[in-house]
Amino acid sequence: MQLIAAVDNNWAIGFQNSLLVRIPRDQQMFREMTEGKVIVVGRKTFETFPQKQPLKNRVNIILSRDQKYKVKGAEVVHSMDELLEALKNYDNRDVFVAGGAGVYEQLLPYCDTAHITKIDYTYQADAYCPRLDTMADWHCTAESEEQTYFDIEYYFQKYERKK
Ligand SMILES: NC(=O)c1ccc[n+]([C@@H]2O[C@H](COP(=O)([O-])OP(=O)(O)OC[C@H]3O[C@@H](n4cnc5c(N)ncnc54)[C@H](OP(=O)(O)O)[C@@H]3O)[C@@H](O)[C@H]2O)c1
Numbered sequence: 001m002q003l004i005a006a007v008d009n010n011w012a013i014g015f016q017n018s019l020l021v022r023i024p025r026d027q028q029m030f031r032e033m034t035e036g037k038v039i040v041v042g043r044k045t046f047e048t049f050p051q052k053q054p055l056k057n058r059v060n061i062i063l064s065r066d067q068k069y070k071v072k073g074a075e076v077v078h079s080m081d082e083l084l085e086a087l088k089n090y091d092n093r094d095v096f097v098a099g100g101a102g103v104y105e106q107l108l109p110y111c112d113t114a115h116i117t118k119i120d121y122t123y124q125a126d127a128y129c130p131r132l133d134t135m136a137d138w139h140c141t142a143e144s145e146e147q148t149y150f151d152i153e154y155y156f157q158k159y160e161r162k163k
Helices: 025-036 080-087 101-109
Strands: 004-005 013-015 038-042 059-063 076-078 095-097 113-119 138-143 147-149 152-161
Touching: 004 013, 004 025, 004 080, 004 101, 025 113, 025 147, 038 080, 038 101, 059 080, 076 080, 095 101
Parallel strands: 004 095, 004 113, 038 059, 038 095, 059 076
Antiparallel strands: 113 152, 138 152, 147 152
């Protein structure tokens, strides 16, 4: 599986159930990377999507413990076991773990690659991605040139689990 996240200097990902910032090129990169593939999101992240609708042109799998939670056009699973069972239908490399915090944490052991948009700013935040830059078994294997969006500087980084 691959993890995909936009993080700030403290590896924060969100505040009050919203993204910290919307950067069009980052959103484009997310779309290009995940279209035709499978995204796995927590119920709270799903509810931040436009009109609370599944993202188009990809399989949306939502984690929720609520057995009654249903979303047209998305698959809802209720536990990690149920998720892993559902994912047997897909190529592991096509599965993108797209947050939020608890979902990143729980699925990190199954990921071998992470696509991190690293934003050089510190936001007020209440949700975080695991800090791959301090984990002995992960390393950054690629980094883009500096990108800018108005006064925000950011980088596209690739992290890989060490072999
Ligand atoms: N910067 C980024 O790249 C990025 C990406 C994604 C999200 N975000 C941000 O992250 C924040 C949301 O993250 P969050 O951590 O608060 O919530 P979340 O991970 O999106 O959703 C949490 C919910 O997922 C369900 N869930 C989690 N683990 C489960 C399990 N093992 N079995 C069944 N259901 C499970 C539960 O839903 P129920 O309550 O329905 O049971 C839980 O309340 C927002 O601020 C969002 O904007 C940022």
